[in-house]
Amino acid sequence: MTWGQAAVAATETDAAEPVVLHFADHAFEALPSGALFWRAENCLLVADLHLEKLSSFARRGQLLPPYDTGLTLKRLEADLNATGATELIALGDSFHRDEGTATLGETDRLRLERMMHRTRWIWISGNHDPAPHTLGGLCTAEVKRAGLTLTHHPRRGVAGLVAGHLHPAAHLSINGRSVRRPCFVHDHNLLVLPAYGSATGTLNIMAPDAATLFDWAGLSVAMVGKDRVYAVPPKRLVAGYEGW
Ligand SMILES: [Fe+2]
Secondary structure (H helix, E strand, O other): OOHHHHHHHHOOOOOOOOEEEEEOOEEEEEOOOOOEEEHHHOEEEEOOOOEOHHHHHHHOOOOOOOOHHHHHHHHHHHHHHHHOOOEEEEOOOOEOOOOHHHHOOHHHHHHHHHHHHHOEEEEEOOOOOOOOOOOOOEEEOOEEEOOEEEOOOOOOOOOOEEEOOOOEEEEEEEOOEEEEEEEEEEOOOEEEOOOOOOOOOOEEOOOHHHHOOOOHHHOEEEEEOOOOEEEEOHHHEOOOOOEO
């Protein structure tokens, strides 16, 4: 059984229908790229792009092909084209290190500038990129919008909090076979997006650091597949390899 077959077996949604997350009186379309389209605001939400991650490793002597930034930005451009979003909000850790804004290659910089030219852009700071920068758009720690708080770090006790940071993944076990993929996860108060970056690790949402953030009685999980997103019954989730 492939991960896709396992996910199909776990989902109750129609393959033709996008998975819509209903959270805090809002509806969000979960995209297989890992982005969330907030149609009512014509806004694309992404978390944890970690741009320039592999190039920063290369500069420290680890010889990894530094193509992650280009791959991530191409997917982002495709999402903007497909949705027609006029605003993008990046929920922190957009750059793997603060200096990543200065190391972008020419092609990547031009692609980013092209997107930012046509899109209202908000950079929320993360633990990897706490400093404001001069790439354009608005740099801020948090955004309040339509009763929601958009930020980097998830936390309990705040209604309508939309965050990143966790890099959540769902691990399923079906008929003795298992599959693990990035996921969207929310309860009634907290919604966390998967990491969007092409070179990011994941954390099993059953791991204590993640699991204790949520009210599991109200948990909804949507797993990112290759071509679509799958709603996952929480009862199918398993612990085990935690991640990163
Ligand atoms: Fe991150």
